[in-house]
Amino acid sequence: MSEIAALPGDKIASIEEYETGYNTFDDGDMVRASTVGKTELDKEARVANIKHPKMISIPKVGDIIIGTVAAVMSSMIAVSIDYINGKPTTSKVECICSTRNLRKKNVALVNDIVTLKILNHLNGTIHATIEEPHLGVLFTKCRKCGKKVVQMRDAIKCTECSWIDERKLSTNYGNSDFVKLRE
Known part of the structure; x- marks a missing residue:
């Protein structure tokens, strides 16, 4: 896994290479960061994530x-x-x-x-x-x-x-x- 600093809107990877994960979004061509944090590319699962130092805890349905x-x-x-x-x-x-x-x-x-x-x-x-x-x-x-x-x-x-x-x-x-x- 590689870790590089990212800002909101930064290009993380191509949608042909990786899927969107936590704190990322698909703009139709690229996977982009939706928050400040470190880029985490999971090469086995082919998922791009942004690891935020202080994750905001949002409860899920049923919590x-x-x-x-x-x-x-x-x-x-x-x-x-x-x-x-x-x-x-x-x-x-x-x-x-x-x-x-x-x-x-x-x-x-x-x-x-x-x-x-x-x-x-x-x-x-x-x-x-x-x-x-x-x-x-x-x-x-x-x-x-x-x-x-x-x-x-x-x-x-x-x-x-x-x-x-x-x-x-x-x-x-x-x-x-x-x-x-x-x-």
Whole structure:
């Protein structure tokens, strides 16, 4: 494998010699770089790739993500992705999750830690679901005083001010290693 520095748009190889791989595209005549990185020509598989030093982690359809709720709207939540299939990511890519079909007043609130499943990539937006039982809020605090909460069936209760709030809790709520790291 040969490694040469490449910039976006640089010619990497002829399409007769190599197929496009990671971070490359076919312009009809040549295989070109789509990002900054090192050229990697796999002579056995006949594939041209660009190895980027900091790969942006984009979840694929079916991946389970853990993230922090960044915004709450009337029928959806926006989540900043922190983990993809249990592996940490620093890309801070966001996804949206529809909450329209859930019969809860508050599915999740800003700064709640949630687990979601990626449904699709549509129009440059990553869409996720929270509707399966193992998906939902993994960690939250009281919305009134910010103290610790405990689970009461499908709701949470503050240990300090006794405020009771409704959330879409995951079946893994409170017993995940991820939650213990954040307390």
